[in-house]
Amino acid sequence: MLAFKVPSLKGLRALVVAVSDNHPPKCGGDLVVVSQFRWIIRVSEHEDDAMRREIVVIVCAAAGCAHTARVDESKVVDLTYAFDDQTVYWPTANRFDLTPVARGRTEAGYWYASNDFCASEHGGTHLDAPIHFAEGGQSTADVPLHRLMGPAAVVDIREQCSANPNYLLTPADILAHEDRHGRLEPGTIVLIHTGYGQYYPDADRYLGSSERGTAEHLSFPGIGESAARLLVERRVDLVGLDTASLDHGPSKDFIAHRVLSKANIPGVENVAHLARLPARGATVIALPMKIKGGTGAPCRVIAILP
Numbered sequence: 001m002l003a004f005k006v007p008s009l010k011g012l013r014a015l016v017v018a019v020s021d022n023h024p025p026k027c028g029g030d031l032v033v034v035s036q037f038r039w040i041i042r043v044s045e046h047e048d049d050a051m052r053r054e055i056v057v058i059v060c061a062a063a064g065c066a067h068t069a070r071v072d073e074s075k076v077v078d079l080t081y082a083f084d085d086q087t088v089y090w091p092t093a094n095r096f097d098l099t100p101v102a103r104g105r106t107e108a109g110y111w112y113a114s115n116d117f118c119a120s121e122h123g124g125t126h127l128d129a130p131i132h133f134a135e136g137g138q139s140t141a142d143v144p145l146h147r148l149m150g151p152a153a154v155v156d157i158r159e160q161c162s163a164n165p166n167y168l169l170t171p172a173d174i175l176a177h178e179d180r181h182g183r184l185e186p187g188t189i190v191l192i193h194t195g196y197g198q199y200y201p202d203a204d205r206y207l208g209s210s211e212r213g214t215a216e217h218l219s220f221p222g223i224g225e226s227a228a229r230l231l232v233e234r235r236v237d238l239v240g241l242d243t244a245s246l247d248h249g250p251s252k253d254f255i256a257h258r259v260l261s262k263a264n265i266p267g268v269e270n271v272a273h274l275a276r277l278p279a280r281g282a283t284v285i286a287l288p289m290k291i292k293g294g295t296g297a298p299c300r301v302i303a304i305l306p
């Protein structure tokens, strides 16, 4: 914790600006708003020096460090699997193919490296745009940014899934989560934690089968139809999970995809490291490659811990 002497209210404001210099706070009247950290600090002209000093100590402690504008990486969780030749793809989809184009010293003496890559939109940690299963739905480039970032709720169904590998999320699971952690507000990013991330990228265990070219023998948990309808009713912004598909492995009608897509709710599949998130309080940002007309895209998903 850092303590500073602040001779005046003006000094306090200058310091608040300093700890958030990438996102300068708005100062007006007796209100100092630090938008980056979502704090609102009311400083009255009548508060004495001791009180001012205390406020500054709180600001500095919460910022982690007053000497740098760098993001505190211990608060950031990467929910993304790297793309390589192990990346899990749907059995019928083209896998990630990286072709080196250049790698070495040029004739002019400087280093130059470059690759080509080619892959299905649907593999690894990726977005499903609504058009994937809804005619006329939004494509990857059309998904509004507000749907791709927001407060996360992590619904834990690990126990149910360890008892039944083809488990389907039910409305009761969602209601039980709401009982414990509060209602899912409109705009929430809902992440379903099945526990299957522990098997990634072992296709035999993660998908239930490593057979390529057919999706006949898949086995993993997913979202049931009525649970999908409840998520639509709650007007959530985005739904993700730690399996290869919103629908469970044996699905033939992909009803969870269809229900969510019809409501223009995109999905994120193969989300990594969900065990590192709290049930509530994290902020998730899921930014897909902006493919015009895309039905999905590789997606970098991160969470910022509270």
Ligand SMILES: [Zn+2]
Binding pocket: 121, 122, 123, 126, 127, 128, 269, 296
């Ligand atoms: Zn997909």
